[in-house]
Amino acid sequence: MAIKKELKGAADAVEDASNSRVFVxxxxxxxxxxxxxxxxxxxxxIQLAFGKAREADQGGAMGELAAQPAGHILLWMGAAACAALGLWQLSEVVFGYRNLKKKTMLQKKLSAAGQGLVFLVLAVAFASFAAGQGKDSGETTSDSSIQIMKAPFGPQLLIAVGVVVAVVGIVFAVRGMLASFTKQLDMPASKTLRMVVTILGVVGYVAKGIALFLVGLLFIVTTMQASPEESTGLDGALKAVREQPYGLYLLTLVGAGLICYGFYQIAKSKFVRM
Structure with a gap:
């Protein structure tokens, strides 16, 4: 009984910490x-669409931040913020959604777990760049794909990864088209601001979904062609778009959509329910 009380006390302390104002x-x-x-x-x-050689992915964006004045401070702040969000999402897996039906609760907890892991990985990437050890995301993805390809059932695993990423992309796009993301938000009182947030979310989610779908498709195609070295994640997917007919316009639209998603995420930091 004493041990049980201590464990409950520890759990309550963790829950209180996860709900503290500073942490939130x-x-x-x-x-x-x-x-x-x-x-x-x-x-x-967009710069890539107009012929400028850039790395259009997370690594490229972090490299841009690192090149700014006080860039390393910005990167460490990014690492801390993403780590906090990742831990908060994981705390929701344990303490959140208790009043929902079992099926809905399970879905919410799985989603929170996935997002938590994504943000923790993002925090590690920020910290790596801040410490001067950041790696080219495309090369890292390519190297990982090559290693997986050599393992038993490696090709099947890579195709499965591609399918999962593509399906997540479809989910993002559908969520955007249905504007179901607004259920996560306490929308602002201003009708104009509500419309702006909704439009940014719709366009952003669809663009993010297209980008993820292309990444998943690239995994599948390069695996089936036995060319895992060409599977370079988002950067490779966007560069593949550039090579298509009307690629300049398509890539510009996707880039503009990702910008909208970025501004939606910034708005979400204010209006999301936590």
Missing amino acids: VAARTGFTVSGILHVLIGIIA
Whole structure:
């Protein structure tokens, strides 16, 4: 009984900490950081569309931040904010959604777990760049794909990864078209501001969905062609778009959409329910 009480006390302390104002503010800042990254990726994608050689992915965006005055401070702040948001999402897996039906609760907890891991990985990437050890995201993805390809059932695993990423992309696009993301928000009182947030979300989610779908498709195609070295994540997917007919216009639209998603994430930091 004593051990049980101590465990309950520890759990209550963790729950209180996860709901503390300072922690929640830090976690909200994680959405802002994610938004800034997406804005930078969108800008790089548009520059890429017009022929400027850039790395249009997370690594490229972090490289842009690192090149700014006090860039390393910005990167460490980004790492801290993303770590806070990742831990908050994981705390929701344990303490959140208790009043929902079991099926809905499970879906919410799985989603929170996935987002938590994404933001923790993002925090590690920020810290790596801040410490001067950041790596080219495309090369890292390519190297990982090559190693997986060599493993038993490696090709099947890569195709499965591609399918999962593509499906997530479809989910993003559908969520955008249905504007179901607004259920997560306490929308502002201003009708004009509500419309702006909704439009940014709709366009942003659809663009993000298209980008993820293309990344998943690239995994599948390069695996089937036994060319895992060409699977370079978002950067490779966007560069593949540039090579298509009307690629300049398509990539510009995707880049503009990612910028919208970035501004939506920044707005989300203010209006999301936490």
